[in-house]
Amino acid sequence: MARMKFICDAERCIECNGCVTACKNEHEVPWGVNRRRLVTVNDGKEGERSISVACMHCTDAPCMAVCPVDCFYKTDEGIVLHDKDLCIGCGYCYYACPFGAPQFPQAGAFGLRGKMDKCTYCSGGPEENGSAEEFRKYGRNRLAEGKLPACAEMCSTKALLAGDAEVLTTIYKTRVVTRGKGDEIWGWAMAYGGSGMLADQPGGKA
Amino acid sequence: MNKLTASAAAFVAAVAFAGCTEVAQEPGKGYAGKEDAKPYASDEFKGDKAKWESALAMRSQRMNDYNRVPNEKK
Numbered sequence: 001m002a003r004m005k006f007i008c009d010a011e012r013c014i015e016c017n018g019c020v021t022a023c024k025n026e027h028e029v030p031w032g033v034n035r036r037r038l039v040t041v042n043d044g045k046e047g048e049r050s051i052s053v054a055c056m057h058c059t060d061a062p063c064m065a066v067c068p069v070d071c072f073y074k075t076d077e078g079i080v081l082h083d084k085d086l087c088i089g090c091g092y093c094y095y096a097c098p099f100g101a102p103q104f105p106q107a108g109a110f111g112l113r114g115k116m117d118k119c120t121y122c123s124g125g126p127e128e129n130g131s132a133e134e135f136r137k138y139g140r141n142r143l144a145e146g147k148l149p150a151c152a153e154m155c156s157t158k159a160l161l162a163g164d165a166e167v168l169t170t171i172y173k174t175r176v177v178t179r180g181k182g183d184e185i186w187g188w189a190m191a192y193g194g195s196g197m198l199a200d201q202p203g204g205k206a
Numbered sequence: 207m208n209k210l211t212a213s214a215a216a217f218v219a220a221v222a223f224a225g226c227t228e229v230a231q232e233p234g235k236g237y238a239g240k241e242d243a244k245p246y247a248s249d250e251f252k253g254d255k256a257k258w259e260s261a262l263a264m265r266s267q268r269m270n271d272y273n274r275v276p277n278e279k280k
Contacts, residue, residue: 069238070236070237070238070239071237071238071239072237075242077245082239083237083238083240085240086238123245125242126239126240126242128243129243129245129247129248143262144243144246144248144250145248145250146262146265147265158271161266161269162266162269163262163265164259164263164266167263167266167267168266171266171269171270174270174272175272
């Protein structure tokens with residue numbers, strides 16, 4: 001059984017925002033709602049790294065656990081989706097999500113909060129596949145067309161990968177092995193730059 | 207007097223240990239919304255899950271640029 005996941009290679013991401021644009025364009029996401037966004041650490045400094053973040057479709061999703069109206073479900077492929085007809089826009093999922101994935105369209109002078117919107121892994125929602133209603137509420141259903149999420153397919157440097165976890169692991173392994181890097185590909189120094197020594201990290205003891 | 211002390215101690219112990227009880231933390235009732243159609247139920251795949259999975263796996267491999275561009279260094 002496929003288990004769909006995203007992975008973003010911080011070594012390759014060039015902060016072009018192509019994934020963000022592809023997502024907004026593909027699903028005609030309204031102004032103010034960003035299903036995907038870029039996070040940059042050490043901006044403008046040596047060791048700058050960027051990573052593309054959206055819903056990570058968690059295996060044990062906290063949004064599902066806290067939803068008071070149980071509008072979340074997980075597909076057989078491990079994609080976390082929700083029913084907008086049930087959502088009451090309470091925002092609990094926003095507080096629970098460690099990635100800030102849930103988005104709320106705002107309208108009106110008093111910041112009226114609409115129903116939650118988030119990355120659907122380009123697989124629509126609980127409406128007829130490919131229907132106008134599905135597109136209006138959840139965006140395009142590319143998965144039903146045999147395609148992968150637009151953000152990953154649009155990524156120019158192939159930093160953002162999407163697909164079955166097993167396939168992604170194979171691709172990423174090939175990449176790391178070809179780069180010729182060993183253990184240093186992981187950890188603090190790779191993520192934030194600087195020294196990889198524990199003593200040099202914030203709060204680290206010599 | 208001893209009986210009274212013993213019963214008081216038992217009562218205090220019962221109250222104190224009640225704090226150690228595991229509080230039930232069952233998840234919610236489960237999904238309460240509409241059923242979603244399977245992605246491979248579309249006209250293109252006609253319910254053939256294996257065909258859909260292989261189409262996606264092939265598509266994923268297109269993201270592997272080491273397959274697309276021959277690496278002379280290897």
